[in-house]
Amino acid sequence: xxxxxxxxxxxxxxxxxxxxxxxxxxxxxxxxxxxxxxxxxxxxxxxxxxxxxxxxxxxxxxxxxxxxxxxxxxxxxxxxxxxxxxxxxxxxxxxxxxxxxxxxxxxxxxxxxxxxxxxxxxxxxxxxxxxxxxxxxxxxxxxxxxxxxxxxxxxxxxxxxxxxxxxxxxxxxxxxxxxxxxxxxxxxxxxxxxxxxxxxxxxxxxxxxxxxxxxxxxxxxxxxxxxxxxxxxxxxxxxxxxxxxxxxxxxxxxxxxxxxxxxxxxxxxxxxxxxxxxxxxxxxxxxxxxxxxxxxxxxxxxxxxxxxxxxxxxxxxxxxxxxxxxxxxxxxxxxx
Amino acid sequence: xxxxxxxxxxxxxxxxxxxxxxxxxxxxxxxxxxxxxxxxxxxxxxxxxxxxxxxxxxxxxxxxxxxxxxxxxxxxxxxxxxxxxxxxxxxxxxxxxxxxxxxxxxxxxxxxxxxxxxxxxxxxxxxxxxxxxxxxxxxxxxxxxxxxxxxxxxxxxxxxxxxxxxxxxxxxxxxxxxxxxxxxxxxxxxxxxxxxxxxxxxxxxxxxxxxxxxxxxxxxxxxxxxxxxxxxxxxxxxxxxxxxxxxxxxxxxxxxxxxxxxxxxxxxxxx
Numbered sequence: 001x002x003x004x005x006x007x008x009x010x011x012x013x014x015x016x017x018x019x020x021x022x023x024x025x026x027x028x029x030x031x032x033x034x035x036x037x038x039x040x041x042x043x044x045x046x047x048x049x050x051x052x053x054x055x056x057x058x059x060x061x062x063x064x065x066x067x068x069x070x071x072x073x074x075x076x077x078x079x080x081x082x083x084x085x086x087x088x089x090x091x092x093x094x095x096x097x098x099x100x101x102x103x104x105x106x107x108x109x110x111x112x113x114x115x116x117x118x119x120x121x122x123x124x125x126x127x128x129x130x131x132x133x134x135x136x137x138x139x140x141x142x143x144x145x146x147x148x149x150x151x152x153x154x155x156x157x158x159x160x161x162x163x164x165x166x167x168x169x170x171x172x173x174x175x176x177x178x179x180x181x182x183x184x185x186x187x188x189x190x191x192x193x194x195x196x197x198x199x200x201x202x203x204x205x206x207x208x209x210x211x212x213x214x215x216x217x218x219x220x221x222x223x224x225x226x227x228x229x230x231x232x233x234x235x236x237x238x239x240x241x242x243x244x245x246x247x248x249x250x251x252x253x254x255x256x257x258x259x260x261x262x263x264x265x266x267x268x269x270x271x272x273x274x275x276x277x278x279x280x281x282x283x284x285x286x287x288x289x290x291x292x293x294x295x296x297x298x299x300x301x302x303x304x305x306x307x308x309x310x311x312x313x314x315x316x317x318x319x320x321x322x323x324x325x326x327x328x329x330x331x332x333x334x335x336x
Numbered sequence: 337x338x339x340x341x342x343x344x345x346x347x348x349x350x351x352x353x354x355x356x357x358x359x360x361x362x363x364x365x366x367x368x369x370x371x372x373x374x375x376x377x378x379x380x381x382x383x384x385x386x387x388x389x390x391x392x393x394x395x396x397x398x399x400x401x402x403x404x405x406x407x408x409x410x411x412x413x414x415x416x417x418x419x420x421x422x423x424x425x426x427x428x429x430x431x432x433x434x435x436x437x438x439x440x441x442x443x444x445x446x447x448x449x450x451x452x453x454x455x456x457x458x459x460x461x462x463x464x465x466x467x468x469x470x471x472x473x474x475x476x477x478x479x480x481x482x483x484x485x486x487x488x489x490x491x492x493x494x495x496x497x498x499x500x501x502x503x504x505x506x507x508x509x510x511x512x513x514x515x516x517x518x519x520x521x522x523x524x525x526x527x528x529x530x531x532x533x534x535x536x537x538x539x540x541x542x543x544x545x546x547x548x549x550x551x552x553x554x555x556x557x558x559x560x561x562x563x564x565x566x567x568x569x570x571x572x573x574x575x576x577x578x579x580x581x582x583x584x585x586x587x588x589x590x591x592x593x594x595x596x597x598x599x600x601x602x603x604x605x606x607x
Contacts, residue, residue: 088424217438223425224435224487227418230387232491233411233439278425278471 014275018289022070025296029066030058032303037062064193068201069296072190072258075205075250077291078284080265082212085219085280086243087148090273094265095255097138097151098158099131099248103255104186105162106130111182112169123185124200127256134158135248139241148226151240188259188314190299201253208249209288211242216281223280261314263321264291264298270328337413337494337526338362343393344383346376346550353379355550356393363494366521367528368537371547372570377530378419380547381499384528385416411439415491419499419530421484426471429483433458433468436490454490461516462486463509477504485513495526503532514540534561534574534585558583567591 031039037057045055079094087096095101110116110126141154166186173179218239221229226236254261268290269283276282295313298320302311339361346354354376361367361384369377382388383395386402394401402410415436423432436458437451447455459465462482472480481504488496501517502510510533518540521527531537537544538558546554546561548569554560566574566585573591577584 214443217441217443221435221438223423223427224421224432224484225418225424227382227385227387227416228421228435228487231385231411231414231416231418232435233408273425277431278427279431280425 015286015289018286018293022074022289022292022296025293025300026066026070029069029296029300030062032300033057033062034303060195061192064195064198065190065299066296067198068193068257069190069299070292071198071202071205072254072261073264073292073295074288075208075254075291076261076265076295077268078209078212078288079247079250080291081269081280081283081287082215082219082243083247083265084269085222085283086215086240087152088222090270091266092152093262094247094251095155095159095260097155097244097247098134098162099138099252100255100260101159101162101166102134102137103127103131103252104260105166106133107185107256107259108166108169108182111178111185112173114178116181120194121196121200124197124256128200128204128252130162131248131252131256134162135244135252138244138248148240151244184312185259186314187312188261188317189310189312190258190295191310191313193257197257201257204249204253208246208251208253211246212250213284215239215242215246216284218281219284220279220281259314261295261317263317263325264294267321267325267328268294270325338398339384339414339495339526340396340399341380341383341393342396344380344390344395345392346379346383346388347391352550354383357383357547357550357552359545359552359555361495361526361528363526364521364524365526365542366518366540367526368541368544369528369530369547370532370534370537370544370569371553375547375569376550377547378499379550381416381497381528381530385414385497386410387416408439412491413493414495414497415488415493417485417488417496417498417501420504421480423472426473428468429464429470429472429475429486430455430459430468432472432483433464433486433490436487439491454492458486458490461489463512478506478509481505482509482513485516489520493525496520496528498527498529500530500532502529502536510536534566534587535583537561538583538585561585 035057037054039058042052042054042058045052046059076094083092083094083096084090104127106129107123107127109130110122115122115126137158138154141150170179170182173182218229218234221232221234230236269287272286272290273283276286295317298316299313302313302316305311341357341359344354344357357376357380369380371377379388383390386395397405397410434447434451434455437447437454440451441447459468462485464479464483464486467475467479467483472483475483481501485498485501488498498517502513505513514536517527517529521542538561541558543556544554544558544561545552546565546569553569554565563574566572570587571591572587573589575586575588
């Protein structure tokens with residue numbers, strides 16, 4: 001990661017600036033909500049262990065939402081950049097290997113079976129299980145040394161199969177409320193998440209981030225193709241397995257808690273790539289931080305918009321992200 | 337360092353790209369690998385670089401097999417320049433060249449003074465220092481080839497395996513790149529270059545390995561590149577001459593067909 005510090009001093013200030021912005025956005029997210037809250041006073045209550053209502057709102061409602069926004073955004077931005085680097089394709093997104101479809105299906109199965117109401121962590125656990133199954137299916141293919149093209153095809157297949165099963169669950173749902181809930185959950189949101197959900201997802205995401213960030217030099221080497229990367233001493237089979245595991249943990253953990261949130265992992269790496277000289281290794285951390293900022297800002301926006309019920313986060317990121325991507329594509333076409 | 341291919345045999349589907357190839361290259365010598373399209377040159381280069389799974393035979397590095405070397409050792413000791421390389425992302429030339437230092441990096445550490453010096457030396461040697469801030473996409477084909485050559489030089493390996501390093505270059509840069517490769521060899525490293533220009537091959541190389549149909553048909557000093565060998569390997573007749581004591585060879589016409597040898601076929605390893 002610290003690759004070319006001396007030659008390109010601009011990159012660390014960029015990461016520091018984005019890190020500062022991400023922290024600021026996390027704090028701003030704490031300030032925004034539907035009830036008036038004196039955050040400073042509430043923080044004082046928390047620090048002194050006073051069980052006030054303000055402290056409760058801060059720790060039980062605002063904090064999980066802000067922290068999850070930051071972590072999920074980081075996961076999406078980081079994984080998007082890693083997948084684009086691995087597949088050497090700017091159209092790859094965090095879900096390209098099928099884990100997000102698997103996680104969504106896992107959560108839907110929990111909804112459908114009625115387990116969702118049984119205990120509060122049933123839903124995210126179902127999501128994690130779904131991501132795990134999708135990853136194992138993928139490993140069954142790439143573990144035997146299949147190439148990148150096989151990886152993409154397997155991911156696309158797993159995603160569309162999971163999508164079909166999700167649609168099947170909706171189709172067969174005898175209870176219209178369950179179907180309604182499934183549809184809304186699939187749109188992706190950070191609303192009403194709890195601290196236990198954060199504690200469930202965060203360790204998974206942290207391990208995933210570690211795996212993804214450790215692949216930075218290999219992704220740089222891959223810029224010149226697979227032969228050159230191998231000749232520079234990188235084991236591509238291991239790289240693929242590491243990145244699949246990392247994205248399964250990061251995105252699987254994220255989707256399990258928040259539902260599918262699109263476009264962040266696709267657009268953010270695009271936007272930041274020129275700022276790191278297009279180096280895929282350098283892009284990882286920066287793109288993660290950018291993803292955190294993007295998701296937090298979008299989540300603040302849905303709470304500030306005078307629309308009720310609150311817009312789903314996944315809907316907003318897609319509404320903003322799609323035209324944005326079009327603009328980027330247009331710019332790329334002009335440059336080409 | 338000495339790299340040997342022993343009985344190297346590679347098949348793609350039903351097609352034999354290499355059949356029982358034995359050859360050796362060592363540090364300090366400049367070897368030209370020549371032969372018609374589809375002769376197996378790229379496949380043999382990939383075998384020597386330990387990039388190619390073999391159906392039979394093996395590659396040895398100072399007598400040891402690749403997996404017996406320390407992790408990353410092969411990457412530091414053997415540099416590989418792929419044919420007609422492209423970069424996925426529009427990196428600056430100097431960032432691209434710095435990728436050649438990755439085998440020398442420790443995890444999570446920045447470039448050392450030696451890394452920076454190697455990158456600078458490589459940029460200058462390949463005559464791309466003035467292009468350092470340009471991206472690969474903003475270069476001509478020849479400039480791109482030189483930037484990629486600089487990337488391979490930056491490894492400062494004991495052996496440089498270069499697949500068609502001069503194919504895209506203009507005449508002046510062909511000559512300077514060949515002189516550069518020879519100076520690398522004189523500096524103690526080994527160089528194996530896949531070449532198509534017979535004059536460059538006989539002028540600059542210490543030894544030529546001629547492949548045809550996946551087999552070695554000649555291996556020896558440039559003087560061993562006789563008309564019979566060229567006719568058998570390429571199916572061409574050549575015009576020879578001498579200028580200031582150095583030989584040149586110009587392909588002139590298709591030779592009368594001889595059965596078996598030099599059969600044109602698509603290069604199975606691809607670009």
